[in-house]
Amino acid sequence: MSAGTTYDLRPLGVSDSGALLELPETFNMSTVLLDRHLEAGFGGRPAVFYEGGTLSYDALSRLANRAGNALRSLGLRREERVVLLLPDCPEFLAVFLGAMRLGAVPVPVNTVSSPADYAYYLNDSRAAVVVVDQELLPRLEPIRSGLRSLRSVVVLGEAPPGCVSLQELLAHSSDELAPAGTHRDEPSYWLYSSGTTGRPKGVVHLHHDMVYCVEPFARHGLGLTPEDRTFSVPRLFFSYGLVNSLYMPLYVGASAVLARKRPDPAGVLEALARFRPTVFCSVPTFYVALLRYLESLPSPLDLGSLRLAISGGEPLPAPLCVRWQERTGLELLDVVGSTEVGYIYISNRPGRVRPGASGELVPGYEARVVDEDEQPVPRGTVGDLWIKGESVAACYWNKHARTKRAFAGEWLRTGDKFHQDVDGYFYYFGRGDDLLKVSAQWVSPMEVEGTLLAHPAVAECAVVGALDSEGLLKPKAFVSLQPGYAPSAELAVQLQEFARAHLPPFKRPAWIEFVAEFPKTPTGKIERYRLRSGG
Numbered sequence: 001m002s003a004g005t006t007y008d009l010r011p012l013g014v015s016d017s018g019a020l021l022e023l024p025e026t027f028n029m030s031t032v033l034l035d036r037h038l039e040a041g042f043g044g045r046p047a048v049f050y051e052g053g054t055l056s057y058d059a060l061s062r063l064a065n066r067a068g069n070a071l072r073s074l075g076l077r078r079e080e081r082v083v084l085l086l087p088d089c090p091e092f093l094a095v096f097l098g099a100m101r102l103g104a105v106p107v108p109v110n111t112v113s114s115p116a117d118y119a120y121y122l123n124d125s126r127a128a129v130v131v132v133d134q135e136l137l138p139r140l141e142p143i144r145s146g147l148r149s150l151r152s153v154v155v156l157g158e159a160p161p162g163c164v165s166l167q168e169l170l171a172h173s174s175d176e177l178a179p180a181g182t183h184r185d186e187p188s189y190w191l192y193s194s195g196t197t198g199r200p201k202g203v204v205h206l207h208h209d210m211v212y213c214v215e216p217f218a219r220h221g222l223g224l225t226p227e228d229r230t231f232s233v234p235r236l237f238f239s240y241g242l243v244n245s246l247y248m249p250l251y252v253g254a255s256a257v258l259a260r261k262r263p264d265p266a267g268v269l270e271a272l273a274r275f276r277p278t279v280f281c282s283v284p285t286f287y288v289a290l291l292r293y294l295e296s297l298p299s300p301l302d303l304g305s306l307r308l309a310i311s312g313g314e315p316l317p318a319p320l321c322v323r324w325q326e327r328t329g330l331e332l333l334d335v336v337g338s339t340e341v342g343y344i345y346i347s348n349r350p351g352r353v354r355p356g357a358s359g360e361l362v363p364g365y366e367a368r369v370v371d372e373d374e375q376p377v378p379r380g381t382v383g384d385l386w387i388k389g390e391s392v393a394a395c396y397w398n399k400h401a402r403t404k405r406a407f408a409g410e411w412l413r414t415g416d417k418f419h420q421d422v423d424g425y426f427y428y429f430g431r432g433d434d435l436l437k438v439s440a441q442w443v444s445p446m447e448v449e450g451t452l453l454a455h456p457a458v459a460e461c462a463v464v465g466a467l468d469s470e471g472l473l474k475p476k477a478f479v480s481l482q483p484g485y486a487p488s489a490e491l492a493v494q495l496q497e498f499a500r501a502h503l504p505p506f507k508r509p510a511w512i513e514f515v516a517e518f519p520k521t522p523t524g525k526i527e528r529y530r531l532r533s534g535g
Contacts, residue, residue, distance in 0.1 A: 013211035013390070014220070014364045020212065020390060027184035029207045030101040033250040034061040035179070042253055045226065048090050049275045050258040055090055057253075060097075062175035063090065067098030069177050070169035074129055074152045078103035078180060079187060081125045085109055085118070085132040085140075088236050088258045091156050091166060093246055095131050096236075100188055100207075103180030107190045107202075108237040111136060112522045117200075119143040121192060122150055124202060124398060131166060134158050184208040190397065191239050193339045202397030203239075203339045213342040213391035214243060214251045216364040221347050222279070222308060226253035229305075231277035233286050235262060238523045239339040240312050244281040247343075265293035269301065276305035283313035283524040284320060287332065288460055291320075292483070294327055303328055308350065310335055314525050315428045315446055318356030319453040334358055336428070340412055341365075342391040346426050356450065357425040358418070365389040367426070368411070369418055377419075382429050382442065385418040386411045417444070434528065436465045438473055439506040445528075448475055448509060451502045455495060457485040460518060464532045468510060477509035478531055480517060487514035 012032065013021055034057065037043065043058030055063070076082060082099050084106055086092040092108070099106040109121045111133075118140060122130060126149040132140060134157025144153070152164055159165040182188075188207040192200040218224040232244035249256040257275045259267065268290060271277070282290070294301055309324070309332050316334035324332040331351075336358045337344035346367075348359035361367050369383040370376055377383040388411045395403045406413055417429040429435060429444040436443040445463035452461045459482045466476035479495065481487065492512040499508045519530040 014216045023184045028179035028182045046255045063094040064097035065175045065177035066170045066173040067094040068102040069173035081105045081127040083107045083127040083130040087260045115143045204394045209391045220363045224252045228254040229277040230279045231257040233282040243343040265290045279308045281310045284316050285524040317450040317453045321355040340393045382419045385414045385416045462526045474510035476511045
């Protein structure tokens with residue numbers, strides 16, 4: 001098929017009207033991401049752009065088949081887990097897709113975790129194989145003797161004694177592999193959630209999940225086509241990054257741009273110039289850094305190739321949304337998703353962005369906003385958000401009690417507070433445990449943060465609850481400053497006066513504390529619990 005030719009993607013999971021379609025019982029997700037494009041004559045089109053070159057759909061398919069055969073040669077069996085400790089690179093995609101094709105279960109894990117975390121992931125998942133980059137291998141050495149189920153350590157790069165070289169395995173493996181006859185409801189992949197408290201939860205997704213997850217957003221939300229190229233700052237081990245750079249582009253026959261190391265703002269601009277992506281995905285924290293960099297340049301920068309910019313992973317403050325569009329001329333689409341749902345279920349859409357709103361429900365999902373008695377609340381009233389959809393995970397692995405608390409039949413209790421307006425837009429009011437009860441009234445940290453972010457001195461901020469001398473809860477704001485501003489008592493008073501002009505008394509921060517940088521998770525979320533505890 002020629003480079004300028006496109007083909008019609010037959011809906012697999014959600015019709016044009018948003019109705020759910022039933023998949024066959026025997027279903028392997030790898031065939032949707034690879035085989036159907038080859039069968040349509042699409043094999044010569046680019047699937048992956050990376051520092052080392054380009055992989056076509058045909059080349060990626062053959063590499064994935066080699067990876068699946070390589071894993072099988074190590075004795076990896078259907079439903080057994082293989083942990084991926086890899087950077088964003090073609091080998092990640094190949095091992096992930098090859099394992100899935102084999103009927104095994106890929107489990108990507110965070111590349112910046114500690115040896116103790118890796119011991120937990122490997123033992124909890126009972127992984128038989130781990131595929132690890134040579135730069136990360138030293139983190140496994142201290143724990144290797146305690147890995148109870150692990151049989152093989154496969155290394156991307158130089159493999160020391162006791163390990164196996166991934167390159168050698170691939171070189172000696174066939175590039176033909178028929179997909180396993182997996183059931184549509186069979187485990188397909190796991191991800192460990194990146195919560196800020198407690199042990200990470202192994203979220204179990206099934207082969208059919210991503211059809212119902214990706215298709216509605218890619219087709220109905222973004223209008224993604226085979227001509228698009230996605231570029232994601234969040235990494236592949238993170239649910240948001242996994243769909244941005246693997247499931248979403250490969251589902252529609254588009255291309256993914258992969259960067260081995262998480263890019264800084266200068267690296268993003270270099271990638272935009274070199275690879276010409278059309279869809280850029282990141283988190284609000286990175287958009288702040290990127291805007292700072294753009295605003296330091298002597299003249300406006302042409303982001304030419306981009307047609308969509310997406311912000312997920314944490315709520316997008318309205319001032320940041322407006323500031324981005326004013327600087328770049330490009331809309332910034334705030335979205336809401338979760339590891340449990342697989343990707344995005346609420347989204348702003350091109351041409352319909354409302355700064356400060358999380359967006360509208362993605363087709364194929366249902367939502368409830370309920371009170372403490374699990375009864376629906378009127379539009380405009382804040383309550384707990386429940387989500388229902390075919391992509392919701394099966395369970396948390398080995399965590400029966402937490403599964404029961406989170407999953408209520410077909411519904412997922414998200415733990416988030418939202419209200420929905422009369423036009424159907426959802427507005428985020430924090431996690432259930434982030435809302436503050438001040439003077440007997442609920443205060444959303446997001447609202448206070450959004451107000452402070454409108455001040456020109458404020459780069460980032462986070463609001464938590466703190467006790468005053470009477471033991472009463474009051475809002476406390478932690479603030480990092482824009483270049484050219486320095487912390488001072490006078491500036492703290494200015495910020496409080498700014499908040500006084502825009503917020504009712506009970507929502508105004510009682511304290512302003514300046515910080516050089518915020519404690520954050522590896523995926524860029526501010527760790528509010530550490531601010532609350534003084535950590």
